[in-house]
Amino acid sequence: xxxxxxxxxxxxxxxxSGRVTGTFTVKRGLADMLRGGVIMDVVNAEQAKVAExxxxxAVMALERVPxxxxxxxxxxxxxxxxxxxxxxxxxxxxVMAKARIGHxxxxxxxxxxxxxxxxxxxVLTPADEAHHIDKWAFQVPFxxxxxxxGEALRRISEGACLIRSKGEAGTGNxxxxxxxxxxxxxxxxxxxxxDEPERYRWAKELSAPIELVxxxxxxxxxxxxxxxxxxxxxxxxxxxxxxxxxxxxxxxSGIFKSDDPARRARAIVEATAHFEDAQIVAKVxxxxxxxxxxxxxxxxxxxxxxxxx
Amino acid sequence: xxxxxxxxxxxxxxxxxxxxxxxxxxxxxxxxxQLAGLDGIILPGGESTTVSMLxxxxxxxxxxxxxxxxxxxxxxxxxxxxxxxxxxxxGRPDQRHYGLIDLAVRRNGYGRQTQSxxxxxxxxxxxxxxxxxxxxxxxxxxxxxxxxxxxxALVPSAVDPGAGRAGPDLDPVPVLCRQEGVLVAAFHPELxxxxxxxxxxxxxxxGTEH
Numbered sequence: 346x347x348x349x350x351x352x353x354x355x356x357x358x359x360x361x362s363g364r365v366t367g368t369f370t371v372k373r374g375l376a377d378m379l380r381g382g383v384i385m386d387v388v389n390a391e392q393a394k395v396a397e398x399x400x401x402x403a404v405m406a407l408e409r410v411p412x413x414x415x416x417x418x419x420x421x422x423x424x425x426x427x428x429x430x431x432x433x434x435x436x437x438x439x440v441m442a443k444a445r446i447g448h449x450x451x452x453x454x455x456x457x458x459x460x461x462x463x464x465x466x467x468v469l470t471p472a473d474e475a476h477h478i479d480k481w482a483f484q485v486p487f488x489x490x491x492x493x494x495g496e497a498l499r500r501i502s503e504g505a506c507l508i509r510s511k512g513e514a515g516t517g518n519x520x521x522x523x524x525x526x527x528x529x530x531x532x533x534x535x536x537x538x539x540d541e542p543e544r545y546r547w548a549k550e551l552s553a554p555i556e557l558v559x560x561x562x563x564x565x566x567x568x569x570x571x572x573x574x575x576x577x578x579x580x581x582x583x584x585x586x587x588x589x590x591x592x593x594x595x596x597x598s599g600i601f602k603s604d605d606p607a608r609r610a611r612a613i614v615e616a617t618a619h620f621e622d623a624q625i626v627a628k629v630x631x632x633x634x635x636x637x638x639x640x641x642x643x644x645x646x647x648x649x650x651x652x653x654x
Numbered sequence: 655x656x657x658x659x660x661x662x663x664x665x666x667x668x669x670x671x672x673x674x675x676x677x678x679x680x681x682x683x684x685x686x687x688q689l690a691g692l693d694g695i696i697l698p699g700g701e702s703t704t705v706s707m708l709x710x711x712x713x714x715x716x717x718x719x720x721x722x723x724x725x726x727x728x729x730x731x732x733x734x735x736x737x738x739x740x741x742x743x744x745g746r747p748d749q750r751h752y753g754l755i756d757l758a759v760r761r762n763g764y765g766r767q768t769q770s771x772x773x774x775x776x777x778x779x780x781x782x783x784x785x786x787x788x789x790x791x792x793x794x795x796x797x798x799x800x801x802x803x804x805x806x807a808l809v810p811s812a813v814d815p816g817a818g819r820a821g822p823d824l825d826p827v828p829v830l831c832r833q834e835g836v837l838v839a840a841f842h843p844e845l846x847x848x849x850x851x852x853x854x855x856x857x858x859x860x861g862t863e864h
Contacts, residue, residue, distance in 0.1 A: 357804050359826030360776035360784065361812025371770045374790040374845055378699045378732070381663040397746075400707040402663065402700070437744065437761055438701055439791065461767035461791070484768045611707075618662050618708050619684060625712075 369506065372486030375439065375461065376507035376570045379403055379593050383583070383614045384572070386410050386597035389428060390435035396600070399610035403439040403461070405595065406432050411468050411515025412598035412637065415647070421469040423451040429458055441488070446653060447473025449482075456485045462507070464488045465500075467652035468514045468597075475654060480504030490574065492525045492650050494532040495551030498561070501569055502554050508567055510591070511650040512575015515598050517639030519582045521650060522575045523589065529571065530590045537565045575650070578603070578636045580616030580629050587620035604634035655859065658683040658692040660718070662708040664700020664733060668844035672852040686717040694727040694859045697734030699790065699842050702761065705733055706750040715750055722752055727835040729855040735838040736761060736793050743796060755833040756799025759840075763794020764813070775841070777806045777830060777851070785848050787829065787841040795828040795840065806830035832858075 365371075382402025387393040393404045408424045409417065423444050433440050439461035444451035446465055451472075455463050465478050467490050480487040481504035490511035491497035497508045510529060512522030536547055536558065544562055548555040560568050573591035577583055578599035586594060594617055596610075603609045612629040619625040642648075659669050661682035673680040673696075683689060695718075697705075709715040722728055722738075730738045741758035742751055764770070770791055774784040787806075798804060807826035829840040830851075837858060843851040 357776065357778045357807040357826065357828070357830070359807045359809035359812075361773045361808040362784075364771050364773040364812045364815060366769060366771045368772060370788055370845065371772055371790065372767075374788055374842065375767055375770065377665040377668065377845065378701065378790055380665060380667075380700075381661075382701060382704055397703060400704045402704050437746070438703060439767065456768070459766045459768050486767065611711075614704065615708070615711055619712070622684070 367484035373506040373569050375486060376488070379439070379572075380570060381618055382593050383610075383617050384441065384593065384595045385600055385610060386595070387432060387601070390431040392601055392606075393432045393436045395607050396610060397436040397438050399607055400614035401438060401610065402593070403441055404432060404436060405464060405597075406440060406442040406460070407468070410598040410601060411649070412517070412602050414468065415515045423448070423454065423469070426454065426458055429455070429460060433458075433460075443469055444478070445469040446471040447476050447478060449478045452478050452483060456483055460485060462486050462488055465505075466490065467511060467649045471652050477503050477654070488572075490650070490653060491529065492653075493528045494536070494561070495553050496653060497529055497567060497571075498551060498553035498557045501557060501567070506569050507572065508569055509572040509574040509595055511653075512573065512577070513642060513645070514575045514649050516576045516642065516645070517578040517599055517602070517637040518576045518642060519578070519585065520576070520642060522573055522577060522586055525575075525650070526573055526586055526589050526591055533561055533565060533567070536562045577613075578639065580612045580626050583613050583617045584620040584626045587617055593617070598637055602637035609633050609636070655679060655693045655856070656681055656691070657856075657859075658689065658695040660695065660697050660705070660734075662712060662714075663704050664698040665842070665844060666698050669696050669698050672844050672849055675849050676853055676856060678856055683714070684712060686714055689717055689721055692721070692726065694729070694855065695721070696855075697728060697730040697737050698844065699732035699734065702733040702736040703746055703749060705737065706746075706748075709750050719752055722754055725835055727855070727859045728754070728837070729852075730836075730838045731842055731844060732790065732792060732840060735759060735840055738836055738838055740799070741797070755831060755836045755838055756802050757795050757828075757831060757838070758797035759793040759795050761793055762791045763796070764789060764792050767791055773808075773812055775806050775808070775829065779805065780850055780854065782850060785843065785850060786846050787843070788845045789841045792840045795831070798828055798831070801833050803832045804828040804830070805832055
């Protein structure tokens with residue numbers, strides 16, 4: 346503290362010692378800045394522009410939206426780098442991109458492209474059925490999906506700086522998103538009541554590190570932001586999950602598989618910002634045209650949410 | 655005292671926590687009627703293009719502009735700095751900015767997220783040693799008008815540690831600036847536990863600062 350400036354100094358001469366990049370604070374900090382916003386799936390620069398014009402806080406680059414992955418089948422992989430670069434050129438908001446679960450080489454490529462966030466995503470075909478990416482090894486922050494508290498804490502222990510409840514991507518059906526969000530937040534509420542021996546039992550049952558279990562028990566929240574994804578299709582869906590406790594939303598097929606993507610995108614942005622104000626959510630919900638058709642969960646051949654370990 | 659926090663999008667709750675630590679009342683502002691009777695307002699970090707769009711759709715853009723023009727003290731962090739700046743490079747043509755502080759800023763002027771950084775920062779007139787500053791895809795100040803007081807700046811080596819070369823960045827880059835009742839930071843004091851800059855803003859409102 347010897348070099349502390351005195352109260353008589355009035356003009357800054359410049360400082361900035363100890364500069365570091367890629368810290369947990371910096372990585373999670375971007376997730377904090379996205380709170381209250383909508384992150385939209387886009388497959389090309391044109392869609393990215395539509396998303397940004399509608400007020401998206403970030404866009405997620407992927408080769409096909411989840412509903413097309415479902416319909417077309419085949420292995421779903423990281424996007425072509427040229428497409429990602431085209432999206433980076435087209436917009437000024439953060440650009441996220443998806444890598445396959447466990448595919449650290451795809452993640453290395455995304456880091457080389459300087460994407461702003463990497464989503465290690467169950468929507469793509471997993472590359473490893475036992476191991477997730479060691480996310481601490483990267484400068485770029487990661488978001489991962491979770492269906493329950495244990496899965497969320499395992500991803501955080503691997504270095505994820507943002508958790509999204511998985512829902513069931515590409516269905517336009519919000520029921521799984523609600524299930525996963527309620528599971529995570531309900532378990533957090535219960536965990537805050539646990540005494541120390543019960544916390545050890547929670548750690549065992551969640552297959553999660555005791556240190557993270559203790560942190561959640563004492564803070565009453567995840568150590569990183571919790572967003573919601575998977576099946577959101579309407580402004581009302583966004584308002585629902587925000588009221589349940591999500592801090593922001595990811596919307597995938599729900600926008601660009603609807604009849605009027607630009608209007609629907611903007612309506613979902615407004616509903617997410619004003620999620621507690623039913624007058625506004627009602628106003629923006631009017632006359633949007635048909636939402637994506639959607640799928641019953643019971644009819645699905647593949648449950649994407651089951652991917653992840 | 656009651657300070658509003660523009661709560662359309664971004665890290666609103668961190669600013670609310672900072673004000674709570676100082677024993678100052680905080681009011682989230684999402685509608686025009688919530689502007690009434692405030693002693694000051696904080697424009698938090700977030701995505702400036704999103705906040706700009708939501709200001710229009712929420713019919714807040716004009717009433718907030720009137721309050722600010724009438725002298726409502728304001729503290730803008732990161733995206734908030736962009737909203738208050740006079741000139742924006744690399745912004746969207748339809749992006750709202752109030753022009754209340756004579757700065758030109760470039761959005762994401764330090765680069766993409768991989769270049770986001772934290773460092774120690776000496777603040778003119780602030781006792782107790784440097785503040786720890788977190789820069790997330792931060793706006794970069796490119797021009798400073800004569801009426802602006804630069805309270806903290808980054809030396810060139812902290813702006814671009816790879817650059818030992820001579821270049822356009824030899825002057826320190828301002829990151830904390832004030833012009834009368836307008837305080838702006840390119841970084842996020844709300845993301846650390848140090849409350850001195852929020853206290854500085856509260857002191858500005860009280861008119862008791864040095």
